[in-house]
Amino acid sequence: MLLVALSGLFATTFPVTILTLAIPTIADDLGSTETTLAWVLTLPMVGSALALPILGKLGDLHGHRRVFLTGFALAVAFTALSATATSAPALIAWRTLGQIAGTSTMPSSLALINAVHVGERRAKAMGWWSMISAGAPVVGLTIGAPAIDVLGWPTLFLLQAALMVLPVAASWAILRETPRRAARFDVPGAASLAIGIGPLLVVASEARRWGILSPWTLALSAVAVAGLAAFVGVERRSPAPLVPLAFLRARSTGSTLVxxxxxxxxxxxxxxxxxxLVVQQFDYSLTSAVPILSIRPVLFAVMSPVGGRVTARVGARLSALAGCVVLGLGMAGLATGSALDSLPMVVVGGFVLQGTGYGLLRPAISTALADAVDEGDLGMAGAAERLAGQLGVVFGITILASLYAGDLDRFPLAFAVGAAFAVAAAVAAPGMARPVTPPGDGRRRVLVEGEAVG
Structure with missing residues (x-):
């Protein structure tokens, strides 16, 4: 089950990095602009973020095998159609639909894996899950770049669709269904959350181009605030909320999401x-920079199983805390390397420590969140984790890029703020859930808000 779930995760995530680098080529081929083609990345990201809590909850209610297989099969079709696009709008549409469908593999793979792995086995499984999340884009870059150069960009989507076929068949044969729950889906909650999160992600992605005080930025920000306020009101009254507010208020889950x-x-x-930094300050081309930039995700992938074993041995809190500290040191290394104009410091003090730290903490985060919720809420918990991660990615890129603002002398400041994010995460890490197994009782128990609950 672990291998099949991970194969689905790999097949739906591996093109991310190479697609980013291929935007100029695709824009030229379709007679469009890079600004327009940037929506090939932005709109699928927004759609995926909106779909995460919905798909996670649908899996909790109706079975994660069903959601995983349905979304995975649709992703194959939409990905293949992306290769047939003859215009920028068509490519953006097919790519967005494929990403939304493929998003089902994220919360459902977490729930399917966590449903059959508990205790130390869960932490180790989350290590492998994190490894695939980190390693898939690196493999995509390695395979995709030569394929695009020789055969053209549609080959990337045809290759991805082909790689999906076997995992879909294996998933049908091997995956076991999770228990279903007799409850209605919270449509008002899903709608209000979409109204709140969607505009927020667009603002975070486009605010640098539009301007902080532009009419678009202000209007969408107001819509997002109204949507999130409506979501809180809807969830308070819902008999079967999409995301129980107690889940967000609990110290263990709240700390993990922070x-x-x-x-x-x-x-x-x-x-x-x-x-x-590598391209502009150290004068590398994009192609020659790929081996250097791959160091960090490769280390992230390699260290993730190690992080799972460390989490199984010392617990999620200590593993996450150690990962946050090492990640912060890596960001400080990037700031120092930029200030000293030292590529070795950037690579050793920055990339190596960043990849190592993130590999240590990612399995700890997934394990802590799974340990903090009931078995019937594993899909919702996995979706919340991925959504929080995507929000962090968008806001991190927006804030650090705004601080940099095209000025090479501002690289150290931007990296220092990134280090401050890691320090703040280290402060929040002690609030994560701590698994407890009492003597003579093999059942998993978790400390939530100071009380042990089954």
């Missing part, structure tokens, strides 16, 4: 800026 958001902002904000 750590997820802040470390996502630090790691991915630093990842985005480091690409600019």
């Amino acid at each position: 750590v997820t958001l802040l470390t996502g902002a630090s790691y991915m904000g630093g990842f985005f800026l480091a690409s600019l």
